[in-house]
């Protein structure tokens with residue numbers, strides 16, 4: 001019998017009544033958001049605004065996307081580091097992913113769809129955009145709660161205006177006999193926030209404060225919200241970026257979706273949390289410049305703490 005109490009991934013309900021700023025549900029939810037992020041760098045959001053048909057369409061079209069020939073998928077490139085196709089890695093052979101830049105817009109989804117299917121694929125394009133709009137709404141709610149909970153609700157508009165969304169489609173093959181089941185090695189994201197949504201096969205694991213790994217089960221109404229490195233710096237380390245990985249234990253091909261946010265502008269460190277015992281540890285920085293810095297140092301110095309090296313005081 002273990003005496004230690006097992007930690008759980010906090011679950012926060014984002015149902016209709018909590019979504020109205022100013023209500024008591026809102027105030028208690030925003031405290032929960034701040035507590036969960038400060039403790040673990042992540043939480044599970046229960047959010048029921050994704051229509052079942054849209055959920056099914058976006059995962060069905062994900063399958064179609066990955067069936068395209070590799071050379072077509074590799075057309076998904078970008079000037080931005082980390083914004084394009086990933087796959088064919090020796091260290092994680094099960095993993096492959098593609099990303100749509102500006103996925104909440106007609107332009108962004110059209111550009112990506114035309115690149116993959118020159119003859120068009122309306123079902124893919126429409127489901128990608130509609131899905132992104134729904135998840136962006138969840139993202140904005142989390143952002144508003146986060147800023148209000150630190151007493152800086154007046155900064156919300158600025159950060160929403162400079163938010164750049166990236167929707168990533170991810171696929172993991174089932175490991176063959178004798179093959180490693182590592183889908184994605186432990187890492188933190190380079191984002192401000194990441195919102196992960198698993199299809200019907202589990203595999204995501206997040207590491208809680210006590211070091212324990214937990215595996216949130218997939219559900220059409222469950223989204224795992226995680227702090228990325230940029231949010232950690234913004235919060236002056238009050239919020240740790242969330243360490244996570246993918247382990248393929250179930251049978252079948254795994255699909256998941258990640259809505260990642262980056263700030264196309266200067267991130268000003270939250271000075272409100274600093275005092276004599278908590279000095280400010282970072283200088284304000286441009287998120288895209290951080291990405292460039294990481295990209296140019298990744299090969300030569302993979303174990304570097306990029307955020308500290310880039311904008312640490």
Ligand SMILES: O=C(O)CCC(=O)C(=O)O
Pocket residue numbers: 168170184189196197198203204244245246256257258
């Ligand atoms: O597939 C998942 O659930 C996790 C994906 C992930 O961690 C990433 O793309 O950074």
Ligand SMILES: [Fe+2]
Pocket residue numbers: 187188189244
């Ligand atoms: Fe990740």
